[in-house]
Amino acid sequence: MRDPDGPAVAEAIAELREAALGCVACQLQADRTQVVFGCGNPATPMVLVGQSPGEQEDQSGEPFVGRAGQLLTECLARCTIQRRHVWITNIVKCRPWTRTERGKGRNRDPEEDEIQACRQWIEAELALIRPKVIVCIGKPSAELVLGRPIPISQVRGRWFVDHRFRPAWVMPVLHPAYIVRKQGQADYEPLCQQLADDLETARQKARQLLKEPVQPTAAELANAEPTAPDPLDEADQPSLFDA
Numbered sequence: 001m002r003d004p005d006g007p008a009v010a011e012a013i014a015e016l017r018e019a020a021l022g023c024v025a026c027q028l029q030a031d032r033t034q035v036v037f038g039c040g041n042p043a044t045p046m047v048l049v050g051q052s053p054g055e056q057e058d059q060s061g062e063p064f065v066g067r068a069g070q071l072l073t074e075c076l077a078r079c080t081i082q083r084r085h086v087w088i089t090n091i092v093k094c095r096p097w098t099r100t101e102r103g104k105g106r107n108r109d110p111e112e113d114e115i116q117a118c119r120q121w122i123e124a125e126l127a128l129i130r131p132k133v134i135v136c137i138g139k140p141s142a143e144l145v146l147g148r149p150i151p152i153s154q155v156r157g158r159w160f161v162d163h164r165f166r167p168a169w170v171m172p173v174l175h176p177a178y179i180v181r182k183q184g185q186a187d188y189e190p191l192c193q194q195l196a197d198d199l200e201t202a203r204q205k206a207r208q209l210l211k212e213p214v215q216p217t218a219a220e221l222a223n224a225e226p227t228a229p230d231p232l233d234e235a236d237q238p239s240l241f242d243a
């Protein structure tokens with residue numbers, strides 16, 4: 001299914017990206033290599049929103065390309081999603097980092113004022129793309145999109161409805177950086193599969209909403225419970241996020 005508004009959205013996103021590349025709205029601009037804007041398919045029904053770029057993203061200019069990003073890409077591939085099928089972005093576009101005593105840079109979480117300064121860009125991205133499903137990768141992203149405290153470990157994989165984005169269905173998931181730190185431990189592979197399963201559930205929701213673009217009911221608007229994924233339609237899989 002090809003979105004007839006796709007070219008217009010792509011043009012608008014390209015203009016937004018150009019504007020964001022010159023942003024100096026917070027202190028992170030001083031030590032960045034470049035602004036790391038979102039990438040992928042701007043006509044997608046499914047957007048993935050993470051926290052902030054790390055060192056490799058700062059160098060490459062593309063979100064989620066470091067170890068955590070590679071794990072995310074692998075989990076997407078487990079449910080037949082390629083990066084070009086979705087839009088991948090962060091709530092903060094420049095790398096937050098501190099210099100260690102040895103002169104090296106260490107990633108850090110963004111400060112609240114940095115998140116608030118940068119929210120203009122993620123809000124503009126979401127307003128242009130108008131996704132049907134937003135996957136929030138990690139707690140800060142989920143809290144910004146949903147506008148409330150989110151106990152991520154308790155609610156990952158559950159659906160919320162965000163009223164500001166027409167509305168969009170929102171699913172918080174664990175951040176792959178957390179899972180990467182479990183490598184070598186017994187729960188590493190189960191957590192990888194859990195992330196892949198959550199992404200698959202999100203994919204199925206996007207498919208369902210593309211076919212049946214219905215408004216959520218009143219009951220659904222009050223934080224829906226997780227939905228079981230539909231059986232895979234093998235023949236239709238490659239055209240889900242027609243790129």
Ligand code: SF4
Nearest residue numbers: 023026029094117118
């Ligand atoms: S982090 Fe966001 S607000 Fe801060 S300088 Fe970069 S693009 Fe601008």
